[in-house]
Amino acid sequence: MDVPRTASGRPAARHRDKPRHWWARTLSWWGAAWHDFHYLVMPAECVACGRDDAALCPDCAVALRRQARDPFRAEEAADALMSVFGQTTLPVVAVGDYRDILSAAILAFKNHGRTELATELGRALGRGVEALPRLLPGTGGRELMLVPVPSTGSGWRRRGYDPVALLLHTLARERRLPPGMSVAPLLAIRPRLPWHRRKQKALGRAARRANVRNSMRIRRRLHRGARPAALLAGADVVVVDDVLTTGSTVGEAARTLAGTGATVCGALVLAAARSPGQGGGGTTLGRRA
Ligand SMILES: [Zn+2]
Secondary structure, eight states, rough: OOBBBBSOOOOOOOSSOOSHHHHHHHHHHHHHHHHHHHHHHHHOBTTTTTOSSSSSSSHHHHHHHHHHHHSSEEEGGGGGGBBBTOOOOOOOOEEEEHHHHHHHHHHHHHSSGGGHHHHHHHHHHHHHHHHHHHSTTOOOOEEEEEEEEEOHHHHHHHHHSSSHHHHHHHHHHOSSSSSTTEEEOOOOOOOOOOGGGOOOOGOOOHHHHHTTTTTTEEEEGGGGGGHHHHHHHHEEEEEEEEEESSHHHHHHHHHHHTTTTEEEEEEEEEOOEEEEOGOOBOOOOHHHO
């Protein structure tokens, strides 16, 4: 099978290519047509200010871009990513703080099915992707594989899409990924028995860490026959997630990937939740330099 390759000859991973079967393509077409029809006949409200307009009115779209214009290092806000000696175990780049329009847009995109926000949020994530070589030490000039943190099975069933992978996919489709960067959805959630399933949101810090331990695995196969193990051997990867809170989830994703021979250079998140005392004071290597 003909597998697309990056400049170095490594097979390029893709996320959710066009369905191979005609019936799947027809279903997908009808789904998209229904979605468009719905938004033609139903008035859309801006998710941030409530004005009758698009999912994000022009003023709020400008404000979102302003909020996302200066990505920063955010791991200091995440306890699970600091060692007992106060050292970083995983550097994390955040596009913005989890507040105002960015948080409203992420919530609407994740929990209220507002997939029309994928373009604006994808572009915001793109600002973070562009900042990676500047903010993550040792990544300048290297090929980076962006690996989304996968949705849980229940999240997927509820939404019908995987938010982080959809944003990366949107970025790739719009050809906004810098040269040498590729999207590789290599992680999957390990199935758990129903009585072992607990929602991260409802748990305290220590319990969150315990809850995500061994929760992910490497996918066995990708579309177009690419094998994750071959993609990961010797690759430089960056874990991508939506919101950073304690860091348990990105930490576990990094741990899972590190066990494959890949070098985990860090993580990228759309937004970092910081306590009031930490507001506006993340480690901004770009600003310090
Ligand atoms: Zn608005």
